[in-house]
Amino acid sequence: MPTKKIDINRWLDKLKRIEEKVERLALLSQLSQILNSTLDHKEIQRRAMEAATRLMKAEVGSLLLVDEEKHQLYFEVALGDREEDIKTISLNFGEGIAGCVAQHGKPLIVNSPGKDPRFFKGVDERTEFETRNIICVPVRVKEKIIGVLEAINKQGKGKFDKEDLSLLNSLADQVAIALDNSRLYQELEEMFFQTAESLADAIEKRDPYTGGHTQRVTLYSQAIAKRLQLKPLEKKWLKIASVLHDIGKIGIEDHILRKPEPLSPEEFDIIKRHSDMGAEIIEHIRQLRESIPGVKYHHEQLDGKGYPDGLKGEEIPILAKIVAVADTYDAMTTDRPYRKAMEKEAAIEELKRCSGTKFDKGVVEAFIQAYRRGEI
Amino acid sequence: MPTKKIDINRWLDKLKRIEEKVERLALLSQLSQILNSTLDHKEIQRRAMEAATRLMKAEVGSLLLVDEEKHQLYFEVALGDREEDIKTISLNFGEGIAGCVAQHGKPLIVNSPGKDPRFFKGVDERTEFETRNIICVPVRVKEKIIGVLEAINKQGKGKFDKEDLSLLNSLADQVAIALDNSRLYQELEEMFFQTAESLADAIEKRDPYTGGHTQRVTLYSQAIAKRLQLKPLEKKWLKIASVLHDIGKIGIEDHILRKPEPLSPEEFDIIKRHSDMGAEIIEHIRQLRESIPGVKYHHEQLDGKGYPDGLKGEEIPILAKIVAVADTYDAMTTDRPYRKAMEKEAAIEELKRCSGTKFDKGVVEAFIQAYRRGEI
Numbered sequence: 001m002p003t004k005k006i007d008i009n010r011w012l013d014k015l016k017r018i019e020e021k022v023e024r025l026a027l028l029s030q031l032s033q034i035l036n037s038t039l040d041h042k043e044i045q046r047r048a049m050e051a052a053t054r055l056m057k058a059e060v061g062s063l064l065l066v067d068e069e070k071h072q073l074y075f076e077v078a079l080g081d082r083e084e085d086i087k088t089i090s091l092n093f094g095e096g097i098a099g100c101v102a103q104h105g106k107p108l109i110v111n112s113p114g115k116d117p118r119f120f121k122g123v124d125e126r127t128e129f130e131t132r133n134i135i136c137v138p139v140r141v142k143e144k145i146i147g148v149l150e151a152i153n154k155q156g157k158g159k160f161d162k163e164d165l166s167l168l169n170s171l172a173d174q175v176a177i178a179l180d181n182s183r184l185y186q187e188l189e190e191m192f193f194q195t196a197e198s199l200a201d202a203i204e205k206r207d208p209y210t211g212g213h214t215q216r217v218t219l220y221s222q223a224i225a226k227r228l229q230l231k232p233l234e235k236k237w238l239k240i241a242s243v244l245h246d247i248g249k250i251g252i253e254d255h256i257l258r259k260p261e262p263l264s265p266e267e268f269d270i271i272k273r274h275s276d277m278g279a280e281i282i283e284h285i286r287q288l289r290e291s292i293p294g295v296k297y298h299h300e301q302l303d304g305k306g307y308p309d310g311l312k313g314e315e316i317p318i319l320a321k322i323v324a325v326a327d328t329y330d331a332m333t334t335d336r337p338y339r340k341a342m343e344k345e346a347a348i349e350e351l352k353r354c355s356g357t358k359f360d361k362g363v364v365e366a367f368i369q370a371y372r373r374g375e376i
Numbered sequence: 377m378p379t380k381k382i383d384i385n386r387w388l389d390k391l392k393r394i395e396e397k398v399e400r401l402a403l404l405s406q407l408s409q410i411l412n413s414t415l416d417h418k419e420i421q422r423r424a425m426e427a428a429t430r431l432m433k434a435e436v437g438s439l440l441l442v443d444e445e446k447h448q449l450y451f452e453v454a455l456g457d458r459e460e461d462i463k464t465i466s467l468n469f470g471e472g473i474a475g476c477v478a479q480h481g482k483p484l485i486v487n488s489p490g491k492d493p494r495f496f497k498g499v500d501e502r503t504e505f506e507t508r509n510i511i512c513v514p515v516r517v518k519e520k521i522i523g524v525l526e527a528i529n530k531q532g533k534g535k536f537d538k539e540d541l542s543l544l545n546s547l548a549d550q551v552a553i554a555l556d557n558s559r560l561y562q563e564l565e566e567m568f569f570q571t572a573e574s575l576a577d578a579i580e581k582r583d584p585y586t587g588g589h590t591q592r593v594t595l596y597s598q599a600i601a602k603r604l605q606l607k608p609l610e611k612k613w614l615k616i617a618s619v620l621h622d623i624g625k626i627g628i629e630d631h632i633l634r635k636p637e638p639l640s641p642e643e644f645d646i647i648k649r650h651s652d653m654g655a656e657i658i659e660h661i662r663q664l665r666e667s668i669p670g671v672k673y674h675h676e677q678l679d680g681k682g683y684p685d686g687l688k689g690e691e692i693p694i695l696a697k698i699v700a701v702a703d704t705y706d707a708m709t710t711d712r713p714y715r716k717a718m719e720k721e722a723a724i725e726e727l728k729r730c731s732g733t734k735f736d737k738g739v740v741e742a743f744i745q746a747y748r749r750g751e752i
Binding site: 007008011012014015018019021022025026028029032033036037039170173174177178180181184185187188189190191192194195196198199201202203205206247250251253254255281282284285286287288 | 383384387388390391394395397398401402404405408409412413415546549550553554556557560561563564565566567568570571572574575577578579581582623626627629630631657658660661662663664
């Protein structure tokens with residue numbers, strides 16, 4: 001009889017462990033869905049660290065990414081109150097547990113870090129955190145190690161074991177895929193912006209006095225947007241509108257665009273058509289429609305004296321209000337065929353003077369804040 | 377004692393089932409990695425169907441996607457010999473098991489399809505396949521049903537059960553995420569091409585005689601590439617090079633670009649600079665570098681009499697050889713300020729005449745094949 005009883009207990013124990021495994025695998029599947037359902041790099045990193053913490057039943061989790069040039073790992077994210085501290089720390093390859101994993105590509109479990117010569121005390125010292133045990137696996141994209149995923153301090157009095165390792169390895173594979181998809185997406189997005197910028201630059205070059213104008217307007221617009229708390233998508237449309245705001249000048253003839261003397265009223269009427277023409281070009285691109293208002297109306301004024309439609313006040317879309325201020329400031333502070341550039345402070349005064357009549361007050365304020373902070 | 381024995385058998389049975397569940401969850405995790413490790417829509421669809429087949433231990437699996445406009449489901453892929461047949465079938469919403477799942481958003485298991493009025497016999501009839509049982513779940517992206525995932529005929533004599541349903545639901549969630557990421561990527565890629573095309577069009581519009589040239593050259597290049605079996609990445613660089621091949625004309629002054637009379641040798645030398653200038657614009661965009669040869673050398677000739685560098689024969693990159701033929705054919709078959717368009721057949725004869733001297737023989741041959749097939 002006693003032997004039978006022991007058998008049953010062993011079975012029960014085995015059953016319990018395996019049921020727990022089912023739960024953890026189901027959790028892994030759920031976490032991998034969460035990981036893959038965004039293409040935002042930062043967000044994937046945050047979710048990876050949370051996933052490692054939950055899946056490992058640990059106190060904290062972190063994702064360290066490889067900086068190939070510096071041969072270092074840096075803490076991109078980590079959970080807990082001390083997040084800001086941890087973010088600033090980087091490890092050399094081979095330094096600390098994470099550094100060893102990144103160098104050799106082999107996962108590690110260290111249940112007594114104090115006794116392990118590889119353990120790097122720097123992080124604990126700077127964060128007043130006590131590492132009791134640590135599990136760490138490489139994150140690989142096509143055989144290349146792009147980072148390491150780790151969890152620290154198993155909850156309760158437990159230690160990390162082989163099953164943890166197998167689960168964390170699977171999670172790391174999912175993290176690698178999600179990060180790689182995000183990288184591909186961001187590279188494509190970058191390619192889009194760079195191409196649009198290069199073409200805008202090339203178009204600008206027909207007008208020898210406006211070199212770099214597009215890039216500066218884009219920079220200024222983004223600095224304004226940061227302070228106006230635009231939504232991420234609005235920021236994206238604003239960036240596109242800024243890059244393409246003068247694209248309609250492609251249709252203006254050389255002899256007008258390049259005229260060194262001041263323009264006649266008739267010539268100025270032709271120049272004025274560039275905002276409408278720019279909007280027309282963009283209208284053909286379904287995915288860019290949201291950015292059209294910023295291009296079409298960037299010469300409108302609050303008092304209705306702008307062009308092309310003489311819109312007033314709140315009729316003017318926010319994207320256009322922002323591009324208008326960025327565009328005007330850059331026009332004032334660069335040389336033109338018929339006049340020298342204005343001093344920056346004088347241009348700021350001019351923006352202030354026209355705030356509420358030509359320009360939106362909030363936009364001008366945001367611009368000046370960014371200027372005072374040296375962002376412009 | 378007998379009761380004890382039964383208990384143990386029950387435990388053993390339970391243990392066996394739960395161990396199987398562990399295996400299937402591990403498989404789910406593996407399949408979701410496979411699904412998410414590509415951003416190619418077709419490839420995800422193929423992997424989804426394979427995954428459903430494996431995870432369900434079924435004979436076939438399919439993924440049906442919603443066509444929103446037609447209110448239909450269509451078989452995007454399905455496993456087995458009859459794949460081509462199955463691909464051509466579409467179901468109306470509410471029609472068949474899959475149509476019901478798409479309409480109501482509720483998963484279904486049908487273990488006796490012959491007795492189920494919802495079952496649509498059309499597919500079996502057209503494919504000489506016998507559906508014994510079927511499991512079908514909706515594929516949702518942000519609450520919206522974009523398709524259904526199904527598996528048909530459990531291997532052996534088994535039937536589909538609740539556990540299958542739970543696993544297939546999880547797989548469908550992963551499929552939804554992978555398809556959605558792929559959609560976002562492809563929309564961005566489309567945005568890139570459309571923007572580049574629109575800007576190229578706008579630049580073209582300065583030259584009133586070349587409207588639509590860029591689009592046609594891109595179309596012709598792609599028709600050639602299909603026959604030359606270029607790699608997918610080469611095709612992508614070719615497409616970009618075709619769209620941007622004349623981008624350097626942005627830097628050519630109106631009075632030369634628009635001159636209705638034939639150009640003087642000096643003016644022609646200026647026009648010739650457009651291929652180098654185009655390459656210079658693109659050089660600033662890291663991700664587009666691979667397409668530069670197609671832009672820079674699209675006016676080179678096999679006999680070395682082209683420009684800008686007078687490259688000969690195999691020195692000329694394949695992208696440039698393709699753009700050259702597409703570009704020349706379009707130039708010949710459209711009106712120019714100083715001459716009328718040539719007849720298509722005459723232009724083909726001219727390509728043939730210059731094959732091996734100006735143009736690559738293989739490229740000309742591919743072009744003519746595409747032309748004879750009505751693709752050009």
